[in-house]
Amino acid sequence: MRIIVTSLVAALSIALSAAAAPAKKPPAPREGVAFILDAGRILLDVAFTTPDGQERKALAWFNMGMAAPVLTSDLYRELGLDRGAPLRLRIGERAFDARADQVKDGDGGVGVPTFDHLFAPRRVEAMLPARMFTDYVLRIDYGRRLFALDAPGAKGPEGPPVPIQLNAETGLAAVEAQIDGETRALVIDAGGGYSWMRGDIARNLLARHPDWLRAHGAVGAANANMVDFAFEKEGDVLRIPSVRLGDSVELSGLGFLGTAPVLGGFVESAFGDLFWDNWRKAAPAPVIGWLGANALRDFELTIDYPNRMSYWRRQKAPDAAELDQPAITLVRNGARYIIGGVAQPASRPQAPLGVEIGDELLTVDGVAARGASKENVLSALHGAPGERKRLTLERRGARVETNVEVESFR
Structure with a gap:
């Protein structure tokens, strides 16, 4: 009986001590605006302001390697920039603006892919540079796909x-x-x-x-x-x-x-x-x-x-296998993915792949390529070295099937 009483007293003492101690607060959630990572590129939901004060939402590519904001021609006109109206937008709770003459009208250009080329089937209508945010x-x-301006x-x-x-x-x-x-x-x-x-x-x-x-x-x-x-x-x-x-x-x-x-x-x-x-x-x-x-x-x-x-x-270790896929280089032409080249791995001579430059890639292991996003096509090609991928190609109007080996580029 004495052992039981002693144990009860000890348990009660521990419980009272725990109650008296200040509870540890859970870490505060990190604030930010969720973003989409599309083939490594950051896409943000942005609220633009139209000339009549309405909110116009669009996906925007955050690009730290360019200096001027870029809008598709349709969005440029819808926001009145062609008539001299300023660019006004909001990301989360932060508001930003720029003069019309600081904004580029129309994506694309010499050597610059259009937003569709990079992101279709997602509809991206703007590119925002870091220049707009350098006061923050x-x-x-x-890791959490969060974008914040503090x-x-x-x-x-x-x-x-x-x-x-x-x-x-x-x-x-x-x-x-x-x-x-x-x-x-x-x-x-x-x-x-x-x-x-x-x-x-x-x-x-x-x-x-x-x-x-x-x-x-x-x-x-x-x-x-x-x-x-x-x-x-x-x-x-x-x-x-x-x-x-x-x-x-x-x-x-x-x-x-x-x-x-x-x-x-x-x-x-x-x-x-x-x-x-x-x-x-x-x-x-x-x-x-x-x-x-x-x-x-x-x-x-x-x-x-x-x-x-x-x-x-x-947040995590680097991915040494990031490039492992068949040794092909792709060119995007509208909704189509074309074999633009056969890469030469450094580890060994490239075995014949059964592909020709100019072939259209139609499927990878049954996954359709035409009209798919770049991320989905690259994901379908990615695999373990030595794994075989079955490609369906269109060559001069005929369909061709070939099995190609995944190469290691580690």
Whole structure:
């Protein structure tokens, strides 16, 4: 009996102590606006304001690698920008505006895919640059798919700090990266589906480290734009063992597409790389490329624009298998996916695939490609090395079936 009483007293004492102790509050939920991640690119629900004060909702692509907002021609006119009305919009509770002359009328252009090319069947009607948000602290939580714009000092950022350089006029932000013992500047570009770099820099790195080469020809997510230019189709996919940002952020085994010359090697040797030389004019430093979704998606990334600092809180390990698929490069033509090239894996000679450049990809293991999103097509092609994928192709009006092997690009 005494043992029972003693036990009851002890239990009562523990219960009273627990009741007296202050209860631990659950962590406050992280605030933000939910976003869609489409083939690595961030899409936001945005409320635009029409000239009569009505709300017009649309999907917008958040692109940190361009300087000016872009609207489809239809939306540009619907919002009255063609008549000089300002652009007014809201993301969550934050309101923003821009003058009509600061906004580009119509997506697409020379070498620039249209929104449909990148995102169809999703209807995307606008592109918003970071330039509109540089008075705030930007937080992109890839793990929870949350996008937030906080007032400076409102929240304590999480993760190791890395200083940024900022071009205040364009909104492009860059970080210094240690690559192969050299300091290089890279733009942080959440608008890029994959990390790309100048072809001349990539070729110099591969001359010193040929084992970094994974493929000649864009594959998987590195085939980010699917445009019919050698620039992408004939680029080199390489993996850099260590890209170090600041003192404590390391990106291991980071993949890049080193682009091919836009107009051929002779023109590039005479006049420079036309694409990169023009694009980097908007950057804050002589950058060699950008860090795209494959570098950023493993983090909660915070960019404190006013204080020129970024914070990188790692959420998961990098995906070494991200590019594993048959060695084909795709070109998107409207709703159709065309074989634009056969990539050459670095690990072994490419066996015949039974595909020809110009074939239309109709199905992958029975999954329809025509009219599907880029993300769904790449997901269907993705697999384990050695796995076979059954492709249905259309070649000069006839249907062709072929089994192709998934290659490793790790």
